[in-house]
Amino acid sequence: MSKADAQVMAQRQAAFAGTPMVGQQAQLREQPRERAPRLWNGISKVRVNLGTAIVGDPQQVAAELLAYWRLGVDEFILSGFPHEEECRRVASDVLPGLREAIEREREVPVAQR
DSSP, X not given: OTTSXXXXXXXXXXXXXXXXXXXXXXXXXXXXXXXXXXXXXXXXXXXXXXXXXXXXXXXHHHHHHHHHHHTTOOOOOOOOSSHHHHHHHIIIIIHHHHHHHHHHHHHSOGGGO
């Protein structure tokens, strides 16, 4: 982000300012990292139609996804840049740890969690 073109960032901010999309308006007002250190929406400053990212090393990302799984979310749409490289990295470094963590959770009775 430190090398992002200021003109592009200004164009994105102007486009978001007039949007009826509630989520985009909220991103303009606040930074999710203040509430959740693994969430980042900085990429939306230069790219349109991108959501909030989960950031960190593979274990941190898996732990964040596990927290969502505990809330009942069992499907995720994951993306990264560059697309193919990040797809491979998530498949090899994040998902195996997430699967293992979910299996461990399933082995523990709910009352003991």
